[in-house]
Amino acid sequence: xxxxxxxxxxxxxxxxxxxxxxxxxxxxxxxxxxxxxxxxxxxxxxxxxxxx
Numbered sequence: 001x002x003x004x005x006x007x008x009x010x011x012x013x014x015x016x017x018x019x020x021x022x023x024x025x026x027x028x029x030x031x032x033x034x035x036x037x038x039x040x041x042x043x044x045x046x047x048x049x050x051x052x
Contacts, residue, residue: 001038008034 012030016023 001035004038005031005034
């Protein structure tokens, strides 16, 4: 989970360098998207295991 959050924050910092409103907002958006990606991925993998 932490890896996805860190990747999201890093992507947010990169995007925030060029796109307004700035680093902090995009880093926060990246953290939230990283956490959501982890939740969705875990649910998808859990469904795959249940089908087997």
